[in-house]
Amino acid sequence: MTVHLDARPPTVEARAQARAPRVRFSRFDMKYSPYLYVAPFFVLFGIFGLYPLVYTFWVSLHDWDLLAVDHEFVGLANYTALMGDTDFWHSVVNTLGIFVLSTVPQMLLALWLANLLNRQLRARTTFRMAVLIPNITSTAAVAIVFSALFGQQFGMFNWMLDLVGLDPIGWKTNRYASWAAIATMVDWRWTGYNALIFLAAMQAIPRDLYESAAIDGARSARQFWSITVPLLKPTIIFAVIISTIGGLQLFTEPRMFHAGTNPIRGGPLRESQTMTMYMFENAFAPHFNFGYGSAVAWLLFALIAIVALINVLLIRKLGGSVTGED
Template sequence: MTEETARRALVPVAAERVRPRGRPLRSRAAPYALVAPFFLLFAAFGLFPLAATAWLSFFRVDLTAPEARQWAGAHNYARLLGDEFFWNALSNTVLIGLLATVPQLLLALGVAHLLAARLRGRLFFRVAALAPYATSVAAATLVFALFYGRDQGMVNWALGVVGLSPVDWQNGPWASKFAVASIVLWRWTGYNALIYLAAMGTVPPELYEAAALDGAGRWRRFWHVTLPGLRPALAFTGAVSAIGAVQLFGEPLLFSSGAGASGGADHQYQTLGLYLYEQGWVNLHLGRAAALAWAMLLLLVAGFGLVRLVRGGRGRGAR
């Protein structure tokens, strides 16, 4: 092959390399067109309600006459600072959240560890662990309300068998919080256990083999291999549980018949979600309810920011 023939043979290759410099406009816009429906729906059902609620929180608005609004400025927010029922609902939310979340995540971790073992009928046990999550909130709460009944409930019957006095689970200040927290604990433990179980499957088995060769027992392997591999799952479930605790609504609403949004005769288990519902749909003060909704969001943001700040400080201290 002569030099001229080789040069002519290389010309199409060079031209083909230079040609795809600019793609057609249609191919460049295709990805944006595919994701556009999500952003349109998110703007319509996510951003717009947030913005509308924020704007409504600066007005005095009655549910029966939403068009007759009056500008109130920051009055609705300032009112929350001096509202004893708001602080009561906040303390109840924190206490019920702690009573439900901490044991829930610990139990879920133990259940996941058991489900990870090679047992017969593992699929059945995994489905059974998820069954409480699939149960209706109303059905589960009504069953637990009967379970904690003062006169004919099974819990007080069991206490009587061992010689203890019955407990008024629906009216006691601490007993009612524990009872509501137990409903949340029962419903969400299996769900979190399956998340941990899936995360355990991503831990490389070589780490367990290396730890076993180093003489680490089952507990040390779980503490030094499994738990570090579960950090993303632990962070996710902790964040979701915190959000769920702030939004807790169905369980305390249905726990006691006749209590409604008040959360008991003395508001002993009224959560922020119940208090928001009471302000907006019982007392008909939409402006106050909107301010409370944004206060709940700001509390969550502040809580997550504080956790991130503490973790960042620990990381810098470890260096």
């Protein structure tokens, strides 16, 4: 057996040189791998979200007839025409009216329902699953049912009014009545969904805060407004923003509600025509002016951003916080 007495361990420099590629790869991995992980989302968003958004703005600068081959560039003429379009402003007022009538009661009812489901109730899981049933029901089916309930001659609500000696209401011909009917439909469908979001946030609140408040003599209502609501601010802001985006883009509910009387116009006299319905009317049948409809879409986008910002600012002023800081 031969023994190599001259074998020496590698020097510090040699070990450092051997580890250098692995160190560089580790640094590269820590620095750039997060971008690679999130890249698929941004690639897909750029293809299916950002590009159509920018292209829609480009279309809005043209007299873009879907049935024509050439499209004339008109600059901001479509936006200028919209500023003087009474039907457009009518749809804006309808959109905001239905939005207010649906979102405000919806948030309040969802908070109350979540607070109720957060208590020690029998069959809590069953009740929590039940409140989600309206949300998973087909929008078209819900709209058809509510359209029958608010019928002029054979609707259940007018029948109930007749029982107490009140005159029937023209739910589909009166502007404000149609707002209330559509808002009721939206509230019925989305209140349970928001209640579950609030419930999940409520369950993350430490019980120690409620126990301390109870020892200090605070009743349930006081605990709700002084502890629950302030700690739910981020969740309330999220729910309000989501409701704003959905509430200002109503299309199926008002269209199906007026299924028998000029559905795309929201009734004979545009009683409940929203901005999305007005956009559809101009972009597709009967006008086929895609440039004008794209301009409506961009103004709707701006309106959603403005209303969402206002809602966030209002929610931030809500209630204060447990620590006394906002």
